[in-house]
Structure formats: C-alpha cells, structure tokens
Amino acid sequence: MTSDALLLQLLEDMPSAALLVTLERKILYANPAAESMLMQSDIELRDRILPLNFEADSLLGATGTLALPNGTELPVRHFNVPTFWHGNPVRMVHLEDVSALQGLQEKVAKFANYDTLTGLPNRSLLEDRLKQAFNLGQRNRGCLAVVFFDLDGFKPINDTLGHELGDKLLQAAAERFKQHIRPGDTLARLGGDEFVVVLPDLSHPSDAALVTERMLASIAEPFIIDNNELPISASAGIATTQLYDEQPLQLVRQADMAMFEAKKQGRNNYQWFDPKLDESTSRTLKIRHALKAGIEHKQFELHYQPQFDLANNEIIGCEALVRWNHPTMGMISPVEFISIAEDTGQIVTLGRWILRRACKDFAELRNRMLSDATVSVNISAIQLLRQEFVGDVETALKESKLPARCLVLEMTESVLVESPQLVSRKLSELEDLGVHVALDDFGTGYSSLSYLKDLAVDWVKIDRSFIQELTHDSQNAAITERIISMAHHLKLQVLAEGVETSAQRDYLRRANCDAMQGFLMAKPMPKPALIEFINDYQADAAFDDEREARTLLIVDDEENVHKSLRRLLMRDGYHILTASGVNEAFDLLAQNRVDVVLSDHRMPQMQGVDFLTHVRSMYPHTARIVLTAYQDEEVLSKALNEGEVFRFLTKPWDDEKIRQAVRAALAS
Structure with a gap:
C-alpha cells in the first residue's frame, strides 16, 4: 500500500474532522467527519x-471560527501538521467543534457573576465593575460615588406573606432602581434586600445625591404584587472619591456604614459617609505602616490546613496559610494585610519568605505522610509576573531539598488574564521544574476554559461559596458538578474548599470530586500541631455505597407520620430514613443514596413540590412522591405533568396504596 493510500485510509477512519489543504488553504481532501462539520x-x-485562518506549524492548537454554508459560524479548535500528498507538501488540518464547551462556559460564568433572582450583577461582578470605574476615574479625574441601599420593612413582608412574594418584591424593586441609572452605571444585588449602585465619572459629588433621592422616592411608592399593596421604603448611604487613593471595595464598606447611619436616623433617607464612622481606616493605616517592620522582625508565621483524598480520606497534603502575630494588634487576618502588601509591593518579600518557609517545613514533614503528598502555597500576580519568580521557586526547592513534585503553587483565575503570554511562559517553566499549579477560588472569576485547555494547570479548587449551600441549593450543586466534570474532561484534578459538614463531603464524593479541605476534617494549625495531628490521624474506612435494601426518605414535620410510615414500609424490607424538615432532608440525601422520597406538601421551610423540584435537579434518579392532606390540585397536577413528582397521595392514606406507590416508583 502506498503512503498516499495509507494516509487516505487513516483519514477515512478518523472520527474527528480532518482535511488536507495546500499552503494557500485550498482544500484537496475532506474526510467524512469534515464533510459533516462543513455541511458539504x-x-x-x-x-x-x-x-479558517491558521498559521503553519500550529502544533499546539488554536481557536477560530468556521464560516458555514448556511450562514452560521462554528467555533472550533484546530491544529495542523505538515505532510505530503501525491508528492507535494500539504497541511493536515484537524478541527474540533467547541460550541457546546463554550455554551457551558458561558452558563458557568453567568452563574458566577449574576444574581439568579434579579439578573443583576452579584458581588463578584460588582468588584470588577468598581475596578473599571476606578481606572476611568484615575484617567478622567471625575468623581466616583457608591450608594448602598437596604430596603426598610422587607423582612416582615418576607416572613409573613412568604418567600415567593418576597422574591417578587425584590425583583420589582430592582426594576425601579434600574429606571434611574445611566448606561455606564452599575446596579448590583449583594444578597437579601441589599443593593449597591456604582456611579462613575460624576461632575460633582452632589450628583450622587440627586440620583439617590430619585431612587428613594421611587421605592417609597407602594408596590402592588399579587393583589397585595406593599408599602416599603429604603435607607441609603453614599461614599465618594475624587482622589482614588483607597481600595475600590473600601467605598462599598464606607457606603454600607453610612446606610446604617441612615437607618439610625429614622430610615427612608440617605446619609453621606463620614470618616468618623470608619474605625477600620485607622487600623488599615496602622497595618500599612507596620507591614515592612513586621516582615523584618519575623512577626509572620505559617499555619497549615490538611487536605484529604475523598476516595479514602487519606491526608494528601496541606495548604500553607500565612498569619501575622503583631505584638500590639494581635493576630491579624490575611484578609486585612495581603491586599495592602500587594499595593505596597511588600508581597514580593513576604511571598518569597512564605515559599521558602513552606518548602523547608514540608521537607521535614513529608516522611510522615504519603510519598506523593504536596504542600500548596498561594502566589499573587505580582509575584508570578516578576522576572525572578521561577528562580525564587527553584532556590526554595534546592535550599529545602524538597522534590518539585511536592510543591503546588496556587493562583486565582484573575492572574491568568493579567498578561496571558507571559503567564503561559511562566507556567511552562514551572512545569519544566516539575512543580504543580492549582487554580484557586475557581468559579468566582473568569472561569475561562480556553485558559484551562492551553495552560499548564494540574488542579482546580472550587470556591467555598459554592460549597456552603451545596446540599441545599440545586444551582450551586449544578455549578459544582459541572466544574468537576469539565475539569476531569480536561484531565485536571478537583479539590473543594470550605467543606464543613459531612453532607457536603458525601455529596462531593458522589460527584467524583477528588479531594477536599475544610473545618469538617481539620482547621489550619501551626507546624507542631500539624505534626501531632498527622501522628494521631487515622483515615476512616473508604466510602462504600453498596447496600442490599432500597432506601426511602420520609419528610414530614409530624413525628407520628414518621412512626406510622416507618412501621408500614419496614414490612417490605426497605431502609427507612426520616427528616422533619427540608434542610435535614437535603443533608440525608447528600449522605445516602436514596431511591424514593415521600414528602409532605405543606411544610414550614418550603412547599413539598418545591422541595421535590430541587431533588429532581440534584438527584434525578430518586423517585418522588407527595403525601398531602390539602387538595392543592392545580399545583400538584402541574408537578405531575412536568415530571417533578412521580405520584401524589392524600392523607389520611390507604396503607396498601402507599406500598403499591413505592413499589411502582422503584420499578419506574
């Protein structure tokens, strides 16, 4: 068989799209997969x-857009290699459709940056917009104002008339706020009934007061929702800057303090920020002035938080966390001093000390742990982008005699967009050393799959904000599972941060997350305490999901219902779990593989149908049955038709009907 015939056979059998083209991109041959992709x-x-434009010798791959005959554009990843066809030099181009991946990326980014109830920017995106406003103000020297709003009287309405109506009220308030902002302004919801408005490039601080007055007047007009007239108001605080010499988020804190002052003044008004309100300002200045001396006088220390393999609970490493034990201010949190260190440039000296100390400590500790255990060290963009950084890492490894494979450098996603080409080169150099890299707080920033695909990254750390409500919030659960799935498809390992309950741990375990750290297993501790912890620690038995009996979960706030149904259904050999509320039920679902949920419809925390809607989203293979004494036929019929529940039964129940319903649910 000739080489041309062999190449043709190889391309014909290839499942991915491939073409042979001249150096001028003229198509000489397209395999069946390429015919399907190009629709010809x-x-x-x-x-x-x-x-499609491409550069010669694009071995590492690139992204681009294919113009298709139907007028649409298809995002693709492509690479090409040189070869010969009929004795002439040609390029073999491989194409991969990444449209689904991009769509998933956009959904994850939306969840991470926007409030799901109102569609407004959330805290993460607000911070980004504030930074943009600061950059604009520094160039134009205009005035920047931040207004912090809190709705007066919202909590009683939410508690007495229900969360559904409360949510509608928040949505309506957001719409009224929107009517009074300019295209370049930002309206964000921080959570609850708190809203923040960013007003950049104002001519005068008094302009902020005019906007605030209009917004307060708008909110003070009664809301009519579901035939209910809801009279509420709002309190507001205003903070401004024309010097731009503070942290962007400091304006939000100042506006927040001014808002509380407005609450004290009787509500339904606004107050300007007064420096007398800000006790933290003097503390910030103290920290700024003491930072250099603190580094020189060795006032900093490292604490270590162990990390655990979710498959077998073994300790697989630890994260080094810096603490500042100041002689007069006491223990200072890194939340207070890291940003100041970055602003002043002291992070370079401090970061170099942290890296060397962590390597030295772990070199002494690693013989007490698994051979492939690692120590994780956080680095900032300022450190990574410095010319000498890779050399600093190499020096720290050599001085401590710590194998490079035992070091993980953690960075946030924002680092990746600072200088993409320089970052890519630095990470490649670190990879050549044998050092691992982890993306910290994943899901709260850019979450760009293009960076993950092309950069030398080994680990993704899911931010604690997704873990906190993991077992009780179907959206957080969906985001977490998608992050895990995406990372695994990209051959990355996943660690969850901030795991505080066994339910969270078990849910992550079922979602195939690789590792975890959090207060559930261990808090950060000094080196001596870590040594003692490692010596005393014994891993629990590996997670075992095998069981013979089918598991039923009964959710009802009446104890006699639990007893009756347990006694009835245990006859059929089922393993019975009971919960008196949805929060307890969510925890049990995370910790156990439940086959059928039997839930009351009328419960204090959440309606049964709403609860089972979350169950369907988070545990699609669990059958769902509603048991109710109330004939809410419209809601229940809709739930049945949309597949939210398998069946609904009435109280008082017929024993045999319940047994039959459970058997039918298990067989479905």
Missing part, C-alpha cells in the same frame, strides 16, 4: 478555500 461533500469542497 468532499467533491464539493475540493479546490475551495478553507474558511
């Missing part, structure tokens, strides 16, 4: 120009 046959494509 090989004969139709020949001698046409491939509608």
Whole structure:
C-alpha cells in the first residue's frame, strides 16, 4: 500500500474532522467527519478555500471560527501538521467543534457573576465593575460615588406573606432602581434586600445625591404584587472619591456604614459617609505602616490546613496559610494585610519568605505522610509576573531539598488574564521544574476554559461559596458538578474548599470530586500541631455505597407520620430514613443514596413540590412522591405533568396504596 493510500485510509477512519489543504488553504481532501462539520461533500469542497485562518506549524492548537454554508459560524479548535500528498507538501488540518464547551462556559460564568433572582450583577461582578470605574476615574479625574441601599420593612413582608412574594418584591424593586441609572452605571444585588449602585465619572459629588433621592422616592411608592399593596421604603448611604487613593471595595464598606447611619436616623433617607464612622481606616493605616517592620522582625508565621483524598480520606497534603502575630494588634487576618502588601509591593518579600518557609517545613514533614503528598502555597500576580519568580521557586526547592513534585503553587483565575503570554511562559517553566499549579477560588472569576485547555494547570479548587449551600441549593450543586466534570474532561484534578459538614463531603464524593479541605476534617494549625495531628490521624474506612435494601426518605414535620410510615414500609424490607424538615432532608440525601422520597406538601421551610423540584435537579434518579392532606390540585397536577413528582397521595392514606406507590416508583 502506498503512503498516499495509507494516509487516505487513516483519514477515512478518523472520527474527528480532518482535511488536507495546500499552503494557500485550498482544500484537496475532506474526510467524512469534515464533510459533516462543513455541511458539504468532499467533491464539493475540493479546490475551495478553507474558511479558517491558521498559521503553519500550529502544533499546539488554536481557536477560530468556521464560516458555514448556511450562514452560521462554528467555533472550533484546530491544529495542523505538515505532510505530503501525491508528492507535494500539504497541511493536515484537524478541527474540533467547541460550541457546546463554550455554551457551558458561558452558563458557568453567568452563574458566577449574576444574581439568579434579579439578573443583576452579584458581588463578584460588582468588584470588577468598581475596578473599571476606578481606572476611568484615575484617567478622567471625575468623581466616583457608591450608594448602598437596604430596603426598610422587607423582612416582615418576607416572613409573613412568604418567600415567593418576597422574591417578587425584590425583583420589582430592582426594576425601579434600574429606571434611574445611566448606561455606564452599575446596579448590583449583594444578597437579601441589599443593593449597591456604582456611579462613575460624576461632575460633582452632589450628583450622587440627586440620583439617590430619585431612587428613594421611587421605592417609597407602594408596590402592588399579587393583589397585595406593599408599602416599603429604603435607607441609603453614599461614599465618594475624587482622589482614588483607597481600595475600590473600601467605598462599598464606607457606603454600607453610612446606610446604617441612615437607618439610625429614622430610615427612608440617605446619609453621606463620614470618616468618623470608619474605625477600620485607622487600623488599615496602622497595618500599612507596620507591614515592612513586621516582615523584618519575623512577626509572620505559617499555619497549615490538611487536605484529604475523598476516595479514602487519606491526608494528601496541606495548604500553607500565612498569619501575622503583631505584638500590639494581635493576630491579624490575611484578609486585612495581603491586599495592602500587594499595593505596597511588600508581597514580593513576604511571598518569597512564605515559599521558602513552606518548602523547608514540608521537607521535614513529608516522611510522615504519603510519598506523593504536596504542600500548596498561594502566589499573587505580582509575584508570578516578576522576572525572578521561577528562580525564587527553584532556590526554595534546592535550599529545602524538597522534590518539585511536592510543591503546588496556587493562583486565582484573575492572574491568568493579567498578561496571558507571559503567564503561559511562566507556567511552562514551572512545569519544566516539575512543580504543580492549582487554580484557586475557581468559579468566582473568569472561569475561562480556553485558559484551562492551553495552560499548564494540574488542579482546580472550587470556591467555598459554592460549597456552603451545596446540599441545599440545586444551582450551586449544578455549578459544582459541572466544574468537576469539565475539569476531569480536561484531565485536571478537583479539590473543594470550605467543606464543613459531612453532607457536603458525601455529596462531593458522589460527584467524583477528588479531594477536599475544610473545618469538617481539620482547621489550619501551626507546624507542631500539624505534626501531632498527622501522628494521631487515622483515615476512616473508604466510602462504600453498596447496600442490599432500597432506601426511602420520609419528610414530614409530624413525628407520628414518621412512626406510622416507618412501621408500614419496614414490612417490605426497605431502609427507612426520616427528616422533619427540608434542610435535614437535603443533608440525608447528600449522605445516602436514596431511591424514593415521600414528602409532605405543606411544610414550614418550603412547599413539598418545591422541595421535590430541587431533588429532581440534584438527584434525578430518586423517585418522588407527595403525601398531602390539602387538595392543592392545580399545583400538584402541574408537578405531575412536568415530571417533578412521580405520584401524589392524600392523607389520611390507604396503607396498601402507599406500598403499591413505592413499589411502582422503584420499578419506574
């Protein structure tokens, strides 16, 4: 068989799209997968120009857009290699459709940056917009104002008339706020009934007061929701800057303090921030002035938080966390001093000390742990982008005699967009050393799959904000599972941060997360305490999901219902779990593989149908049955028709009907 025939056979059998093109991109051949992608046959494509620009010798791959005959554009990842066809030099181009991946990326980014109830920017995106406003103000020297709003009287309405109506009220308030902002302004919801408005490039601080007055007047007009007239108001605080010499989020804190002052003044008004309100300002200045001396006088220390393999509970490493034990201010949190260290440039000296100390400590500790255990060290963009950083890492490894494979450098996603080409080169150099890299707080920033695909990253750490409500919030659960799935498809390992309950741990375990750290297993501790912890620690038995009996979960706030149903259904050999509320039920679902949920419809925390809607989203293979004494036929019929529940039964129940319903649910 000739080389051309062999190449043709290889391309024909290839499942991915591949073409042979000239150096001028003229198509010579398209395999069946390429015909399908380009919507034309090989004969139709020949001698046409491939509608995609690429550079020669693009071995590492690139992304681009294919113009298709139907007028649409298809995002693709492509790479090409040189070869010969009929004795002539050509390029073999491989194409991969990444449209689904991009769509998933956009959904994850939306969840991470926007409030799901109102559609407004959330705290994360607000911070980004504030930074943009600061950059604009520094160039134009205009005035920047931040207004912090809190709704007066919202909590009683939410508690007495229900969360559904409360949510509608928040949505309506958001719409009224929107009516009074300019295209360049930002309206964000921080959570609850708190809203923040960013007003950049004002001519005068008094302009902020005019906007605030209009917003307060708008909110003070009664809301009519579900035939209920709801009279509420709002309190507001205003903070401004024309010097731009503070942290962007400091304005939010100042506006927040001014808002509380407005509450004290009787509500339904606004107050300006007064420096006398800000006790933290003097503390910030003290920290700024004491930072250099603190580094020189060795006032900093490292604490270590162990990390655990979710498959077998073994300790697989620890994260080094810096603490500042100041002689007069006491223990200072890194939340207070890290940003100041970055602003002043002291992070370079401090970061170098942290890296060397962590390597030295772990070199002494590693013989007490698994051979492939690692120590994780946080680094900032300022450190990474410095010319000498890779050399600093190499020096720290050599001085401590710590194998490079035992070091993990953690960075936030924002580092990746600072200088993409320089970052890529630095990470490649670190990879050449054998050092691992982890993306910290994943899901709260850019979450760009293009960076993950192309950069030398080994670990993704899911931010604690997703873990906190993991077992009780279907959206957080969906985001977490998608992050785990995406990372695994990209051959990355996943660690969850901030795991504080066994339910969270068990849910992550079922979602195939690789590792965890959090207060559930261990808090950060000094080196001596860590040694004692490692010596005393014994891993629990590996997670075992095998069981013979089918598991039923009964959710009802009446104890007599639990007893009756347990006694009835245990006859059939089922393993019975009971919960008196939805929060307890969510925890049990996370910790156990439940086959059927039997839930009351009328419960204090959440309606049964709403609860089972979350169950369906988070545990699609669990059958769902509603048991109710109330004939809410419209809601229940809708739930049945949409597949939210398998069946609904009435109280008082017929024993045999319940047994039959459970058997039918298990067989479905």
